[in-house]
Amino acid sequence: MRRTLFQNIIRLLPPETTHGLRMALLGIVGKIPTGKWWLKLCHAPSRKFDIEREVFGVHFRNPIGIAAGFDPNGDRLNELAAMGFGFVEIGSVVPRPQPGTPRPRMRRLRKMNSLLDNSGYPSRGLEYVLDKVRKRTKHTRNLVIGCNIGKLTATHPDDISKEYLRVFRNMYQYVDFFVINAACNTASKQYVPRTREELLNLVEPLFEFRRGQLDYRPILLKISPDLTREEIDTVVDILIETPLDGIEAVAGSYDMEPSRQGAITGAMLTDRAIEVVRYVAERSEHNYPIIGTGGMMTEEDIKRMMEAGASLVALNTGIRENGVRLLNRAAKTIATPKQTEQTEQTEQQ
Numbered sequence: 001m002r003r004t005l006f007q008n009i010i011r012l013l014p015p016e017t018t019h020g021l022r023m024a025l026l027g028i029v030g031k032i033p034t035g036k037w038w039l040k041l042c043h044a045p046s047r048k049f050d051i052e053r054e055v056f057g058v059h060f061r062n063p064i065g066i067a068a069g070f071d072p073n074g075d076r077l078n079e080l081a082a083m084g085f086g087f088v089e090i091g092s093v094v095p096r097p098q099p100g101t102p103r104p105r106m107r108r109l110r111k112m113n114s115l116l117d118n119s120g121y122p123s124r125g126l127e128y129v130l131d132k133v134r135k136r137t138k139h140t141r142n143l144v145i146g147c148n149i150g151k152l153t154a155t156h157p158d159d160i161s162k163e164y165l166r167v168f169r170n171m172y173q174y175v176d177f178f179v180i181n182a183a184c185n186t187a188s189k190q191y192v193p194r195t196r197e198e199l200l201n202l203v204e205p206l207f208e209f210r211r212g213q214l215d216y217r218p219i220l221l222k223i224s225p226d227l228t229r230e231e232i233d234t235v236v237d238i239l240i241e242t243p244l245d246g247i248e249a250v251a252g253s254y255d256m257e258p259s260r261q262g263a264i265t266g267a268m269l270t271d272r273a274i275e276v277v278r279y280v281a282e283r284s285e286h287n288y289p290i291i292g293t294g295g296m297m298t299e300e301d302i303k304r305m306m307e308a309g310a311s312l313v314a315l316n317t318g319i320r321e322n323g324v325r326l327l328n329r330a331a332k333t334i335a336t337p338k339q340t341e342q343t344e345q346t347e348q349q
């Protein structure tokens with residue numbers, strides 16, 4: 001994908017600075033009176049393409065959205081909505097603020113078009129994010145908001161399910177769906193829940209809480225690309241046998257070189273992410289929604305991901321490195337043109 005001059009210039013900066021600048025700029029544009037209108041004009045996919053979807057009972061105006069870690073605290077929801085994204089997965093939301101790993105904590109692997117992320121999920125914590133989603137404005141009316149729940153670096157694995165439940169209960173009425181992060185926090189790599197018992201321990205208290213609510217919120221499990229085939233089978237069995245609503249695949253990888261210093265995201269992950277999605281889709285007989293994430297750098301990657309079985313696609317490194325034009329190009333690639341009155345008439349004759 002060809003980058004603009006602006007993208008090439010800001011890519012000379014460290015990856016976290018590049019992203020910080022982009023988000024700050026977006027914030028400034030969003031505050032200008034006609035700013036959101038401009039964002040829409042410049043970025044939102046044309047309405048003549050039919051890309052709307054109904055997934056796990058939720059209406060998405062566009063199946064392409066933002067993955068966790070891009071706008072972790074929900075600071076740019078209005079602007080991302082104006083740009084035409086179908087959904088934003090905020091988070092990982094954790095119960096208390098945590099600073100993440102000391103900087104520098106991200107590296108750009110230029111030749112590979114990938115990032116090495118060791119950020120450790122910096123977050124402003126539950127209270128801050130709650131405040132953001134409570135104050136949702138009319139600008140986010142068409143935007144579906146997912147809440148990704150993650151682990152505080154300091155939390156002992158035995159206490160995780162209590163922590164997840166706390167975030168889940170507090171966020172329940174303010175978001176449209178949940179993603180339970182069962183891949184690890186980049187600062188606590190030793191903990192990736194893989195067994196049936198560990199995974200059920202995360203989701204069962206959430207099912208229990210949801211049973212008592214009037215409104216239904218879909219719950220998805222986000223998995224690591226480093227799981228073995230048997231471990232993915234365990235996840236699919238849980239999907240089939242419990243009220244779990246879907247899977248998000250995948251998070252960053254620790255199994256690829258030089259991932260000892262963090263999680264690999266971006267182009268190095270593309271083929272593995274598509275392979276995992278295809279496997280989960282086939283093994284669950286295409287009966288459950290899957291959010292495809294990981295290495296979605298071009299419109300062709302997104303198309304392949306959807307053909308492999310993803311109902312929705314979440315972007316992170318693709319936008320960080322290749323810019324937001326990816327959204328519009330991908331929407332064109334996956335869309336079926338809306339039938340005009342004229343073509344309808346021709347078909348009727």
Ligand SMILES: Cc1cc2nc3c(=O)[nH]c(=O)nc-3n(C[C@H](O)[C@H](O)[C@H](O)COP(=O)(O)O)c2cc1C
Nearest residue numbers: 067068069091092250251252265266294295316317
């Ligand atoms: C800087 C950064 C922060 C991230 N933070 C989170 C997070 O808090 N929770 C999570 O589940 N995934 C997080 N991720 C993983 C992404 O959501 C995504 O699964 C992964 O980056 C693969 O997609 P990509 O190749 O398109 O980036 C983060 C990724 C990056 C690059």
